[in-house]
Amino acid sequence: MIKLHRIVLLALLVSQAMVLSFIETFIPNPVPIPGFKLGLANIVTMLVIFFFGFGDAVLVVVVRCALSAILFGGPVVFIFSLAGGILSTVVMSVLYYRMREMLSIIGISMAGAVAHNAGQLVAAVVLMGTLSVFSYLPVLLIAGLVTGFITGVCSRQLSKAFQKWRRSEGQNREK
Amino acid sequence: MSILKKGDLLLAAAIALIALAVSWSFKVFGNGDTARIAVIKQKGRVIRRIDLDRVTGSETFELKGDYPQLIQVEKGRIRVAEAGCPDQVCVETGWLTKRGDAAVCVPNGTIIEIEGEKSEVDDATY
Numbered sequence: 001m002i003k004l005h006r007i008v009l010l011a012l013l014v015s016q017a018m019v020l021s022f023i024e025t026f027i028p029n030p031v032p033i034p035g036f037k038l039g040l041a042n043i044v045t046m047l048v049i050f051f052f053g054f055g056d057a058v059l060v061v062v063v064r065c066a067l068s069a070i071l072f073g074g075p076v077v078f079i080f081s082l083a084g085g086i087l088s089t090v091v092m093s094v095l096y097y098r099m100r101e102m103l104s105i106i107g108i109s110m111a112g113a114v115a116h117n118a119g120q121l122v123a124a125v126v127l128m129g130t131l132s133v134f135s136y137l138p139v140l141l142i143a144g145l146v147t148g149f150i151t152g153v154c155s156r157q158l159s160k161a162f163q164k165w166r167r168s169e170g171q172n173r174e175k
Numbered sequence: 176m177s178i179l180k181k182g183d184l185l186l187a188a189a190i191a192l193i194a195l196a197v198s199w200s201f202k203v204f205g206n207g208d209t210a211r212i213a214v215i216k217q218k219g220r221v222i223r224r225i226d227l228d229r230v231t232g233s234e235t236f237e238l239k240g241d242y243p244q245l246i247q248v249e250k251g252r253i254r255v256a257e258a259g260c261p262d263q264v265c266v267e268t269g270w271l272t273k274r275g276d277a278a279v280c281v282p283n284g285t286i287i288e289i290e291g292e293k294s295e296v297d298d299a300t301y
Binding site for chain 2: 104107110114141142153156
Protein backbone atom coordinates (compact mmCIF):
# COMPACT_ATOMS: atom_id res chain seq x y z
CA MET A 1 0.00 0.00 0.00
CA ILE A 2 1.46 3.32 -0.98
CA LYS A 3 1.87 6.00 1.64
CA LEU A 4 -0.85 8.35 0.48
CA HIS A 5 -3.28 5.48 0.15
CA ARG A 6 -2.55 4.47 3.72
CA ILE A 7 -3.03 7.98 5.08
CA VAL A 8 -6.38 8.38 3.32
CA LEU A 9 -7.62 5.02 4.57
CA LEU A 10 -6.53 5.75 8.14
CA ALA A 11 -8.20 9.16 8.02
CA LEU A 12 -11.41 7.54 6.82
CA LEU A 13 -11.21 5.04 9.65
CA VAL A 14 -10.70 7.81 12.20
CA SER A 15 -13.81 9.59 10.97
CA GLN A 16 -15.67 6.31 10.97
CA ALA A 17 -14.72 5.70 14.58
CA MET A 18 -15.93 9.17 15.50
CA VAL A 19 -19.25 8.68 13.73
CA LEU A 20 -19.67 5.35 15.51
CA SER A 21 -19.09 6.96 18.91
CA PHE A 22 -21.55 9.67 17.95
CA ILE A 23 -24.21 7.15 16.90
CA GLU A 24 -23.59 5.35 20.15
CA THR A 25 -24.83 8.33 22.13
CA PHE A 26 -28.29 7.75 20.64
CA ILE A 27 -28.50 4.22 21.98
CA PRO A 28 -30.21 4.40 25.37
CA ASN A 29 -28.15 3.04 28.22
CA PRO A 30 -29.85 -0.11 29.52
CA VAL A 31 -27.93 -0.19 32.80
CA PRO A 32 -27.49 2.79 35.10
CA ILE A 33 -23.72 2.46 35.40
CA PRO A 34 -21.64 5.57 34.81
CA GLY A 35 -19.19 4.95 32.02
CA PHE A 36 -21.08 2.02 30.58
CA LYS A 37 -20.80 2.26 26.82
CA LEU A 38 -20.94 -0.11 23.91
CA GLY A 39 -17.60 1.09 22.61
CA LEU A 40 -18.41 0.85 18.92
CA ALA A 41 -15.23 2.78 18.09
CA ASN A 42 -13.38 -0.33 19.21
CA ILE A 43 -14.50 -2.02 16.01
CA VAL A 44 -12.38 0.42 14.04
CA THR A 45 -9.41 0.04 16.38
CA MET A 46 -9.48 -3.71 15.86
CA LEU A 47 -9.69 -3.35 12.11
CA VAL A 48 -6.63 -1.11 12.10
CA ILE A 49 -4.71 -3.56 14.30
CA PHE A 50 -5.54 -6.42 11.94
CA PHE A 51 -4.82 -4.69 8.66
CA PHE A 52 -2.37 -1.87 9.43
CA GLY A 53 -0.48 -2.80 12.59
CA PHE A 54 0.03 -1.62 16.13
CA GLY A 55 1.62 1.74 15.38
CA ASP A 56 -1.18 2.85 13.08
CA ALA A 57 -3.77 1.66 15.59
CA VAL A 58 -2.24 3.85 18.29
CA LEU A 59 -2.16 6.73 15.83
CA VAL A 60 -5.85 6.29 14.97
CA VAL A 61 -6.84 6.09 18.63
CA VAL A 62 -4.88 9.19 19.59
CA VAL A 63 -6.23 11.23 16.69
CA ARG A 64 -9.79 10.07 17.36
CA CYS A 65 -9.56 10.94 21.06
CA ALA A 66 -8.01 14.32 20.32
CA LEU A 67 -10.65 15.22 17.73
CA SER A 68 -13.52 14.05 19.94
CA ALA A 69 -12.11 16.06 22.83
CA ILE A 70 -11.83 19.19 20.70
CA LEU A 71 -15.29 18.80 19.16
CA PHE A 72 -17.43 17.40 21.95
CA GLY A 73 -15.55 17.06 25.19
CA GLY A 74 -12.67 18.66 26.97
CA PRO A 75 -9.34 17.79 28.52
CA VAL A 76 -10.92 15.45 31.07
CA VAL A 77 -12.79 13.53 28.40
CA PHE A 78 -9.56 13.34 26.43
CA ILE A 79 -7.61 11.79 29.30
CA PHE A 80 -10.37 9.28 30.01
CA SER A 81 -10.82 8.14 26.44
CA LEU A 82 -7.10 8.09 25.78
CA ALA A 83 -6.35 5.97 28.86
CA GLY A 84 -8.99 3.45 27.85
CA GLY A 85 -8.16 3.56 24.16
CA ILE A 86 -4.41 3.09 24.49
CA LEU A 87 -4.66 0.29 27.03
CA SER A 88 -7.18 -1.61 24.96
CA THR A 89 -5.10 -1.13 21.80
CA VAL A 90 -2.01 -2.49 23.55
CA VAL A 91 -3.86 -5.48 24.98
CA MET A 92 -5.60 -6.33 21.72
CA SER A 93 -2.38 -6.00 19.73
CA VAL A 94 -0.47 -8.28 22.08
CA LEU A 95 -3.23 -10.86 21.96
CA TYR A 96 -3.56 -10.60 18.19
CA TYR A 97 0.14 -10.90 17.41
CA ARG A 98 1.04 -13.45 20.07
CA MET A 99 -2.04 -15.57 20.74
CA ARG A 100 -3.99 -15.58 17.51
CA GLU A 101 -4.20 -19.38 17.42
CA MET A 102 -5.97 -19.54 20.75
CA LEU A 103 -8.28 -16.57 20.48
CA SER A 104 -10.87 -15.53 17.93
CA ILE A 105 -11.61 -11.94 16.99
CA ILE A 106 -14.46 -11.97 19.47
CA GLY A 107 -12.16 -13.05 22.30
CA ILE A 108 -9.68 -10.31 21.44
CA SER A 109 -12.52 -7.81 21.33
CA MET A 110 -13.74 -8.87 24.78
CA ALA A 111 -10.24 -8.49 26.20
CA GLY A 112 -9.99 -5.07 24.55
CA ALA A 113 -13.29 -3.85 25.96
CA VAL A 114 -12.34 -5.03 29.43
CA ALA A 115 -8.96 -3.32 29.11
CA HIS A 116 -10.69 -0.15 27.92
CA ASN A 117 -12.88 -0.07 31.02
CA ALA A 118 -9.91 -0.85 33.25
CA GLY A 119 -7.90 1.97 31.69
CA GLN A 120 -10.71 4.44 32.27
CA LEU A 121 -10.97 3.32 35.85
CA VAL A 122 -7.26 3.88 36.36
CA ALA A 123 -7.66 7.36 34.88
CA ALA A 124 -10.52 7.97 37.29
CA VAL A 125 -8.39 6.88 40.23
CA VAL A 126 -5.56 9.20 39.18
CA LEU A 127 -7.80 12.17 38.38
CA MET A 128 -10.02 11.91 41.42
CA GLY A 129 -7.32 10.84 43.81
CA THR A 130 -9.46 8.20 45.42
CA LEU A 131 -9.33 4.43 45.31
CA SER A 132 -13.02 4.10 46.10
CA VAL A 133 -13.90 4.02 42.40
CA PHE A 134 -12.31 0.59 42.28
CA SER A 135 -15.54 -0.77 43.72
CA TYR A 136 -16.83 -0.34 40.16
CA LEU A 137 -14.21 -2.71 38.78
CA PRO A 138 -16.27 -5.94 38.93
CA VAL A 139 -19.24 -4.35 37.18
CA LEU A 140 -17.02 -2.78 34.55
CA LEU A 141 -15.18 -6.05 33.90
CA ILE A 142 -18.41 -7.93 33.29
CA ALA A 143 -19.81 -5.06 31.23
CA GLY A 144 -16.65 -5.20 29.12
CA LEU A 145 -17.19 -8.88 28.42
CA VAL A 146 -20.72 -8.20 27.18
CA THR A 147 -19.97 -5.14 25.08
CA GLY A 148 -16.75 -6.71 23.82
CA PHE A 149 -18.71 -9.68 22.57
CA ILE A 150 -21.13 -7.46 20.68
CA THR A 151 -18.45 -5.30 19.09
CA GLY A 152 -16.38 -8.43 18.44
CA VAL A 153 -19.15 -9.93 16.30
CA CYS A 154 -19.26 -6.65 14.34
CA SER A 155 -15.48 -6.61 13.91
CA ARG A 156 -15.53 -10.16 12.64
CA GLN A 157 -18.03 -9.37 9.91
CA LEU A 158 -16.31 -6.13 9.02
CA SER A 159 -12.86 -7.64 8.77
CA LYS A 160 -14.23 -10.35 6.48
CA ALA A 161 -15.63 -7.66 4.21
CA PHE A 162 -12.42 -5.68 4.41
CA GLN A 163 -10.36 -8.70 3.48
CA LYS A 164 -12.52 -9.32 0.45
CA TRP A 165 -12.25 -5.70 -0.61
CA ARG A 166 -8.49 -5.69 -0.21
CA ARG A 167 -8.18 -8.79 -2.30
CA SER A 168 -10.29 -7.42 -5.15
CA GLU A 169 -8.47 -4.12 -4.95
CA GLY A 170 -5.13 -5.89 -5.23
CA GLN A 171 -6.32 -7.66 -8.35
CA ASN A 172 -7.49 -4.41 -9.86
CA ARG A 173 -4.12 -2.83 -9.40
CA GLU A 174 -2.31 -5.71 -11.05
CA LYS A 175 -4.39 -5.31 -14.19
CA MET B 176 -20.09 -22.65 19.45
CA SER B 177 -18.22 -22.28 16.26
CA ILE B 178 -17.58 -18.55 16.41
CA LEU B 179 -15.80 -18.83 19.75
CA LYS B 180 -12.53 -20.63 20.30
CA LYS B 181 -11.58 -22.42 23.47
CA GLY B 182 -9.26 -19.59 24.45
CA ASP B 183 -12.11 -17.10 24.25
CA LEU B 184 -14.10 -19.00 26.81
CA LEU B 185 -11.05 -19.38 29.05
CA LEU B 186 -10.39 -15.65 28.80
CA ALA B 187 -14.00 -14.76 29.58
CA ALA B 188 -14.03 -17.17 32.51
CA ALA B 189 -10.79 -15.70 33.86
CA ILE B 190 -12.13 -12.14 33.68
CA ALA B 191 -15.40 -13.17 35.31
CA LEU B 192 -13.41 -14.87 38.07
CA ILE B 193 -11.35 -11.72 38.63
CA ALA B 194 -14.56 -9.69 38.81
CA LEU B 195 -15.99 -12.09 41.38
CA ALA B 196 -12.78 -12.09 43.41
CA VAL B 197 -12.61 -8.30 43.44
CA SER B 198 -16.23 -7.86 44.47
CA TRP B 199 -15.80 -10.53 47.13
CA SER B 200 -12.69 -8.87 48.51
CA PHE B 201 -14.55 -5.57 48.72
CA LYS B 202 -17.22 -7.27 50.77
CA VAL B 203 -14.74 -8.93 53.07
CA PHE B 204 -12.23 -6.15 53.60
CA GLY B 205 -14.43 -3.18 52.92
CA ASN B 206 -13.10 -0.05 51.33
CA GLY B 207 -14.00 2.54 53.90
CA ASP B 208 -16.91 3.70 51.85
CA THR B 209 -19.48 1.19 52.90
CA ALA B 210 -20.74 3.01 55.97
CA ARG B 211 -24.47 2.91 56.51
CA ILE B 212 -25.82 5.77 58.47
CA ALA B 213 -29.49 5.92 59.34
CA VAL B 214 -30.68 9.49 59.26
CA ILE B 215 -33.93 10.21 61.02
CA LYS B 216 -35.62 13.41 59.96
CA GLN B 217 -38.80 14.91 61.27
CA LYS B 218 -40.44 17.79 59.45
CA GLY B 219 -37.20 18.48 57.61
CA ARG B 220 -34.97 18.56 60.69
CA VAL B 221 -32.42 15.85 61.37
CA ILE B 222 -33.35 14.30 64.70
CA ARG B 223 -30.70 11.60 64.92
CA ARG B 224 -27.92 9.99 62.91
CA ILE B 225 -27.04 6.41 63.76
CA ASP B 226 -24.08 4.50 62.34
CA LEU B 227 -25.77 1.15 61.84
CA ASP B 228 -22.53 -0.80 61.74
CA ARG B 229 -21.54 0.38 65.21
CA VAL B 230 -24.79 -0.52 66.90
CA THR B 231 -24.51 -3.26 69.47
CA GLY B 232 -27.54 -5.07 70.73
CA SER B 233 -31.02 -3.76 70.18
CA GLU B 234 -32.31 -0.32 71.00
CA THR B 235 -35.77 1.14 70.78
CA PHE B 236 -36.76 4.72 71.19
CA GLU B 237 -39.83 6.78 70.64
CA LEU B 238 -40.23 9.47 68.09
CA LYS B 239 -42.73 11.97 69.37
CA GLY B 240 -45.14 13.88 67.20
CA ASP B 241 -48.75 13.88 66.15
CA TYR B 242 -48.55 10.11 65.73
CA PRO B 243 -45.74 8.71 67.91
CA GLN B 244 -43.52 6.07 66.35
CA LEU B 245 -41.43 3.40 67.99
CA ILE B 246 -38.07 3.01 66.25
CA GLN B 247 -36.01 -0.14 66.67
CA VAL B 248 -32.30 -0.26 65.84
CA GLU B 249 -30.11 -3.35 65.63
CA LYS B 250 -26.71 -3.96 64.13
CA GLY B 251 -26.97 -3.16 60.44
CA ARG B 252 -30.69 -2.47 60.39
CA ILE B 253 -33.40 -0.14 61.54
CA ARG B 254 -37.18 -0.19 61.37
CA VAL B 255 -40.34 1.39 62.61
CA ALA B 256 -41.67 -1.18 65.04
CA GLU B 257 -44.90 0.54 65.94
CA ALA B 258 -46.67 3.65 64.82
CA GLY B 259 -49.72 5.47 66.00
CA CYS B 260 -50.73 6.52 62.54
CA PRO B 261 -53.73 5.10 60.70
CA ASP B 262 -52.08 3.71 57.58
CA GLN B 263 -48.95 1.97 59.00
CA VAL B 264 -46.99 2.41 55.78
CA CYS B 265 -43.72 2.93 57.60
CA VAL B 266 -44.21 -0.20 59.72
CA GLU B 267 -44.97 -2.30 56.68
CA THR B 268 -41.78 -1.09 55.01
CA GLY B 269 -39.95 -3.36 57.42
CA TRP B 270 -36.23 -3.41 58.11
CA LEU B 271 -34.01 -0.94 56.31
CA THR B 272 -30.59 -2.44 55.63
CA LYS B 273 -29.12 -1.03 52.42
CA ARG B 274 -28.04 2.42 51.47
CA GLY B 275 -30.92 4.21 49.86
CA ASP B 276 -33.56 2.29 51.82
CA ALA B 277 -36.10 4.61 53.35
CA ALA B 278 -39.22 4.47 55.47
CA VAL B 279 -41.51 7.43 55.26
CA CYS B 280 -44.34 8.43 57.51
CA VAL B 281 -46.31 11.27 56.04
CA PRO B 282 -48.73 11.86 58.94
CA ASN B 283 -45.90 12.23 61.42
CA GLY B 284 -43.62 14.05 58.96
CA THR B 285 -40.72 11.64 59.49
CA ILE B 286 -38.26 10.10 57.09
CA ILE B 287 -35.80 7.40 58.03
CA GLU B 288 -33.18 6.93 55.37
CA ILE B 289 -29.89 5.06 55.14
CA GLU B 290 -27.08 7.13 53.73
CA GLY B 291 -23.38 6.61 53.15
CA GLU B 292 -20.62 8.49 54.88
CA LYS B 293 -19.82 10.36 51.75
CA SER B 294 -21.57 10.48 48.43
CA GLU B 295 -20.88 7.65 46.04
CA VAL B 296 -18.98 7.99 42.81
CA ASP B 297 -20.96 10.16 40.47
CA ASP B 298 -20.84 11.40 36.91
CA ALA B 299 -17.18 12.25 37.32
CA THR B 300 -16.30 8.69 36.32
CA TYR B 301 -17.51 9.38 32.81
